[in-house]
Amino acid sequence: MKPSKNTRISLNEFLDLSKTHTVFDVRSESEYAHAHIPDALSLPIFTDSERAEIGTMYKQVSKETAIELGFRFFGPKLNEYILKAQSHGIQKDSTILIHCWRGGMRSEAMAWVMNFYGFQALTLEGGYKAYRNHVLSTFERPLPAFVIGGFTGSGKTEILHELHSMHEPIIDLEGIAYHRGSSFGSIGCPEQTSQEYFENRLAMSYPSESIDHLWIEDESRKIGKNIVPQTLHGIIRSSPIIFLDIPREARLNWLVEQYVDQDFSLIEDAVIRIGKRLGGLQAGRALEAIKAGDLHACFEIALRYYDDTYAFGVSKREQSTIHRLQMQEVNHRANAEAILEFAQKIRKGMHE
Numbered sequence: 024m025k026p027s028k029n030t031r032i033s034l035n036e037f038l039d040l041s042k043t044h045t046v047f048d049v050r051s052e053s054e055y056a057h058a059h060i061p062d063a064l065s066l067p068i069f070t071d072s073e074r075a076e077i078g079t080m081y082k083q084v085s086k087e088t089a090i091e092l093g094f095r096f097f098g099p100k101l102n103e104y105i106l107k108a109q110s111h112g113i114q115k116d117s118t119i120l121i122h123c124w125r126g127g128m129r130s131e132a133m134a135w136v137m138n139f140y141g142f143q144a145l146t147l148e149g150g151y152k153a154y155r156n157h158v159l160s161t162f163e164r165p166l167p168a169f170v171i172g173g174f175t176g177s178g179k180t181e182i183l184h185e186l187h188s189m190h191e192p193i194i195d196l197e198g199i200a201y202h203r204g205s206s207f208g209s210i211g212c213p214e215q216t217s218q219e220y221f222e223n224r225l226a227m228s229y230p231s232e233s234i235d236h237l238w239i240e241d242e243s244r245k246i247g248k249n250i251v252p253q254t255l256h257g258i259i260r261s262s263p264i265i266f267l268d269i270p271r272e273a274r275l276n277w278l279v280e281q282y283v284d285q286d287f288s289l290i291e292d293a294v295i296r297i298g299k300r301l302g303g304l305q306a307g308r309a310l311e312a313i314k315a316g317d318l319h320a321c322f323e324i325a326l327r328y329y330d331d332t333y334a335f336g337v338s339k340r341e342q343s344t345i346h347r348l349q350m351q352e353v354n355h356r357a358n359a360e361a362i363l364e365f366a367q368k369i370r371k372g373m374h375e
Contacts, residue, residue: 030145034157037147045113046120049133058219060154061227066107068129069096105140115141126150158226162252169366170259172241173267175329176274178353179240185359192230192237199224202247206293210285221249265362266347275326277353279318287313301328
C-alpha cells in the first residue's frame, strides 16, 4: 500500500503501513511504558513532568496559555527529535508513522517537524484511543478454535509452537502473557506487562483474515496477573478440545528437566503460594524435597494437586466437546503430528 496523500490516515491504513514503516509514539514516557502499539518506538514530545505542567495550566488558566507553555517546551527540542528519529536508521524522505493519544496537537506538531526536515510523516486519525477501540472490538470476533488440553507437563505450549512451524495458525496465550499459568509459571519468564499491553499484543496475534480453524491452549481466565478477555475465554471453554493424555511419570520427568536449572528459591516460593491448597503436610514434604535438591519428589506432590484441579475443570465442560488422545511420552513434534491427524478426523466427523 502506498502512503496516503493526506498527512492524517485511518487506523486500517496505519496498521497496514506499520508492517513496513517505523511507528513513533509521541506520548509521554509513562503512557508508553504502561502500554503501546506493539513494535512502536517511544519519541515523547513532552516528558511526564512537562505534560503534567501543561495539563495543570490548561485546567487552572486557559487553553491558550497551556499551548504557549507547550511551545516553550517543544521549541528547544526540535533537533533532538530529528536526531532520535535518525538514530533508528531512518533516512530522509522515508515514510514514518506518528501517533499520540487522540490524534491531536502532539502528533500533529511532531509530524510538522518531521515533514519540515524531509521525512514523509503520517499521523493516526483518532490516535492511540482509536487503536484501543480496535483492540477491544477484535476480541468480539468469533474464532474457529481447536483447543489443546492435557494435564500439567504435557508440553501443550511446545506443541503449539510445533504446529506453528507446520504453518498452522495459533494463538500462544502463555507466550503473550509471559507466564505459564501455574504458581510456577513466572519462573524463567520475562516480567509480565500491564493488562492493557497484554491485550494489545493478543489482538495483534488474531488472524487478519478468515480462517477455518486455529489452535489455542486450554487456559483458565487468569494467566499470572493477566486476564484473558471474556469472549475469548468463552471460545476456549466451548470449542472442541483435544485432551492429550500422557502418563504422569513421563510428564513429571519432563517438568523436572524444565526447572532443574532454575533458582530453587523461586520454586520454594511457588510451593509456599499454593501451600494451603496442597495441605500443610504435603506442602511441608515438598519444601523438604526442595531443600534436599529432590525436584522430582517436590513436583510429584504438586503434580497430583494440579492433575486433580484440571480434571475437575474438564468435568465441567460439555463432554461432547472433549476428544481424548492417548500418548505415551512428551515428544512435542510427534504429539503435534498426532493431534493434527486426530483433528482432521474430528473435523470430518463434524461435517458428516
